Amino acid sequence: xxxxxxxxxxxxVRDPSYFGLKSGKTQKQAKPTPxxxxxxxxxxxxxxxxxxxxxxxxxxxxxxxxxxxxxxxRRHSLLSDDGLQHNDANGAGQPKxxxxxxxxxxxxxxxxxxxxxxxxxxLPIAKGRDALIEEIRKNDVTILLGETGSGKTTQxxxxxxxxxxxxxxxxxxxxxxxxxxxxxxxxxxxxxxVPLGSLVGYAVRFDEKSSPETRIKYLTDGMIVRELMSDPxxxxxxxxxxxxxxxxxxxxxxxxxxxxxxQKARNNPxxxxxxxxxxLTNPLKIVIMSATLDAEKFSRFYHNAKILYVKGRQHPxxxxxxxxxxxxxxxxxxxxxxxxxxxxPPGDVLIFLPGQEDIESLQKSIDLYAKQLPADKLEVxxxxxxxxxxxxxxxxxxxxxxxxxxxxxxxxxxxxxxxxIPGIKYVIDTGKCKEKQYLARVSGGGFxxxxxxxxxxxxxxxxxxxxGREGKGVCFRLYTEDAFNGMALSAxxxxxxxxxxxxxxxxxTLGQNLEELDLMDKPDSDSIASALKTLWLLGALDNHQKxxxxxxxxxxxxxxxxxxxxVVASKGYGCTSEVLDIVSVLSASSKLFIDISEQRxxxxxxxxxxxxxxxxxxxxxxxxxxxxxxxASENKHARxxxxxxxxxxxxxxxxxxxxxxxxxxxxxxxxxxxxxSAKEDEDSIIKSIGHGLAGNSAFLQxxxxxxxxxxxxxxxxHPGSSLCDKKVPAIIYDELMYTNQIYARGVSSIxxxxxxxxSAFKQRKA
DNA sequence: GAGCACTGC
Numbered sequence: 001x002x003x004x005x006x007x008x009x010x011x012x013v014r015d016p017s018y019f020g021l022k023s024g025k026t027q028k029q030a031k032p033t034p035x036x037x038x039x040x041x042x043x044x045x046x047x048x049x050x051x052x053x054x055x056x057x058x059x060x061x062x063x064x065x066x067x068x069x070x071x072x073x074r075r076h077s078l079l080s081d082d083g084l085q086h087n088d089a090n091g092a093g094q095p096k097x098x099x100x101x102x103x104x105x106x107x108x109x110x111x112x113x114x115x116x117x118x119x120x121x122x123l124p125i126a127k128g129r130d131a132l133i134e135e136i137r138k139n140d141v142t143i144l145l146g147e148t149g150s151g152k153t154t155q156x157x158x159x160x161x162x163x164x165x166x167x168x169x170x171x172x173x174x175x176x177x178x179x180x181x182x183x184x185x186x187x188x189x190x191x192x193x194v195p196l197g198s199l200v201g202y203a204v205r206f207d208e209k210s211s212p213e214t215r216i217k218y219l220t221d222g223m224i225v226r227e228l229m230s231d232p233x234x235x236x237x238x239x240x241x242x243x244x245x246x247x248x249x250x251x252x253x254x255x256x257x258x259x260x261x262x263q264k265a266r267n268n269p270x271x272x273x274x275x276x277x278x279x280l281t282n283p284l285k286i287v288i289m290s291a292t293l294d295a296e297k298f299s300r301f302y303h304n305a306k307i308l309y310v311k312g313r314q315h316p317x318x319x320x321x322x323x324x325x326x327x328x329x330x331x332x333x334x335x336x337x338x339x340x341x342x343x344x345p346p347g348d349v350l351i352f353l354p355g356q357e358d359i360e361s362l363q364k365s366i367d368l369y370a371k372q373l374p375a376d377k378l379e380v381x382x383x384x385x386x387x388x389x390x391x392x393x394x395x396x397x398x399x400x401x402x403x404x405x406x407x408x409x410x411x412x413x414x415x416x417x418x419x420x421i422p423g424i425k426y427v428i429d430t431g432k433c434k435e436k437q438y439l440a441r442v443s444g445g446g447f448x449x450x451x452x453x454x455x456x457x458x459x460x461x462x463x464x465x466x467x468g469r470e471g472k473g474v475c476f477r478l479y480t481e482d483a484f485n486g487m488a489l490s491a492x493x494x495x496x497x498x499x500x501x502x503x504x505x506x507x508x509t510l511g512q513n514l515e516e517l518d519l520m521d522k523p524d525s526d527s528i529a530s531a532l533k534t535l536w537l538l539g540a541l542d543n544h545q546k547x548x549x550x551x552x553x554x555x556x557x558x559x560x561x562x563x564x565x566x567v568v569a570s571k572g573y574g575c576t577s578e579v580l581d582i583v584s585v586l587s588a589s590s591k592l593f594i595d596i597s598e599q600r601x602x603x604x605x606x607x608x609x610x611x612x613x614x615x616x617x618x619x620x621x622x623x624x625x626x627x628x629x630x631x632a633s634e635n636k637h638a639r640x641x642x643x644x645x646x647x648x649x650x651x652x653x654x655x656x657x658x659x660x661x662x663x664x665x666x667x668x669x670x671x672x673x674x675x676x677s678a679k680e681d682e683d684s685i686i687k688s689i690g691h692g693l694a695g696n697s698a699f700l701q702x703x704x705x706x707x708x709x710x711x712x713x714x715x716x717x718h719p720g721s722s723l724c725d726k727k728v729p730a731i732i733y734d735e736l737m738y739t740n741q742i743y744a745r746g747v748s749s750i751x752x753x754x755x756x757x758x759s760a761f762k763q764r765k766a
Numbered sequence: 767g768a769g770c771a772c773t774g775c
Contacts, residue, residue, distance in 0.1 A: 205775055
């Protein structure tokens with residue numbers, strides 16, 4: 001047995017005959033196929049809602065198989081002569097549904113871009129254009145339920161613009177992700193035949209292309225929530241389109257709640273906060289766009305707003321479920337892959353797995369077995385894809401598949417929404433994902449968990465859909481149909497499973513209290529109490545939960561409140577420059593230190609060069625300083641090489657540089673001199689950070705463990721930390737993460753006496 | 767002594 005193989009792989013590897021590969025020649029599998037076909041040939045994927053003929057299928061309160069029957073009847077009763085579906089007979093409690101396909105022609109733009117105009121007209125939504133505009137004209141709030149490929153995100157803003165519905169302001173289209181906002185804006189600018197940034201623009205963090213002529217603006221949900229802080233009525237916009245609302249990101253939820261408030265104020269002339277006070281003459285139109293499932297919930301939230309439905313364009317995907325549940329999903333995935341490989345026509349395979357560890361071990365198993373395939377078979381090329389992996393590695397999945405080869409991509413959720421890989425014909429869905437969940441604890445400040453769990457129905461549908469982007473596809477689910485039916489409909493909204501500290505701080509600057517806000521889903525009181533306590537500890541709120549002057553400053557920084565607090569505190573310690581260096585790296589989206597499992601020793605060796613005896617925060621500072629020195633003297637290529645050699649992620653440095661610039665601007669605004677440097681006074685730097693992380697601290701116990709200062713939890717220093725194995729009297733940490741144990745990550749040593757001075761400091765303030 | 771899905775300002 002090859003010595004290089006990871007022990008976990010050996011455990012998973014079986015006799016090749018297990019899936020029908022024997023001594024160089026292929027044969028029908030020895031084992032009966034474990035799959036049960038649940039879709040009939042004429043309506044592929046119907047039961048899973050991938051090719052929905054009935055919009056009501058998507059409300060998902062019933063099991064998919066039962067659903068078709070029950071609701072079909074209702075749908076027919078909704079049909080009327082004008083080609084729209086009216087839902088008048090269904091009682092007041094039910095939201096109204098209209099089908100907008102099949103009405104009215106649309107007007108092509110300009111004669112030059114004829115091809116583009118034709119393309120636009122081909123989109124499923126084009127037929128419903130006039131009906132859609134009419135509904136938006138008549139109603140303050142419209143819910144648009146559009147499937148993948150309907151064209152809603154690019155077309156609806158243009159229809160609204162062309163119809164003159166947004167005469168008095170811009171049309172905002174919000175997106176949860178930056179890439180979506182920028183690329184959609186570029187696409188729509190092309191369709192309008194204008195330069196990007198003129199009539200059509202976008203605004204995302206670090207990047208904005210817009211001008212006074214901009215009428216359609218794509219922006220991230222985070223961006224518009226920030227805008228809310230300086231313009232609480234969003235007076236620049238006359239239409240706000242919330243796209244991908246079903247994802248229920250924290251920021252989308254806050255936006256949706258505020259939009260309700262804003263609309264009431266702006267559309268009601270007698271409201272003192274509305275027309276009169278703000279001098280606004282333009283009422284606000286809201287369009288909520290959702291891909292699946294939760295449309296009725298949005299409708300209920302907005303006083304039973306009408307739901308419009310538009311069909312998508314997606315190739316049929318045939319779905320197979322396992323006959324029995326699988327104990328080992330990586331092993332099942334491997335058997336399924338080779339079944340596809342031996343029995344099915346050419347086409348690339350995408351396997352969804354929960355995390356990096358599974359991906360790497362499965363890749364090894366597949367590669368090992370692929371070598372034993374008979375020569376007349378297609379070659380197997382495996383690619384991996386996960387967030388922590390270098391970009392260049394992730395991008396390999398996009399390269400065209402070489403001739404006589406079948407590509408097998410092993411990916412996490414990254415391939416579910418964020419990235420679309422072309423050429424996928426087969427999807428293997430393990431039914432598992434990892435999800436971060438915040439466990440609020442009023443004492444000790446709560447911690448994150450990151451555990452493998454079952455996916456949701458909408459996630460399963462999304463994964464299957466990845467096989468039908470370019471043609472007919474097949475999806476193999478490594479779980480039974482019963483298991484599918486038992487899955488939750490969609491993921492819990494983010495607001496129910498993350499720390500609310502930052503949101504509460506931001507809302508406070510708007511004079512709002514989260515617990516009083518009319519939210520679609522309200523977080524539990526523990527979560528709110530824990531966040532309020534943290535903000536009080538940071539000195540952002542006083543004893544009456546009122547925003548302090550420091551808190552007002554903290555809210556202006558695009559940082560976690562803990563780090564914003566550290567920046568504000570750094571003014572008193574004279575080390576703002578260094579604190580900015582550290583917090584900008586810590587708030588970058590990817591980690592600075594790269595871990596490559598095969599090169600563990602080399603990684604540890606390289607890391608030693610930056611290691612600081614105080615711990616991880618000053619280790620980061622050392623790395624930043626070293627990079628800055630290299631960057632000053634070396635060219636781009638040498639910089640990249642230096643980063644590679646030291647297992648540092650250069651993209652993190654570059655992103656941190658952008659963040660730092662933004663923080664400097666904020667510092668200047670609130671009167672903090674960002675150039676003040678502590679030079680070698682490292683104690684000051686740690687103390688500044690300590691102000692932010694005072695709630696995240698633990699003392700060494702006589703038995704050598706660390707116990708929280710604010711709670712009873714025993715925490716372990718994460719093995720990736722520079723302080724792992726070191727015993728120091730007191731530590732502060734960036735976060736607690738529960739995986740197998742409760743680990744403190746991003747750990748620094750701090751003098752115990754600091755906490756005494758801190759409480760004195762707090763009393764002085766109170 | 768052991769491991770980490772994905773976003774956003």
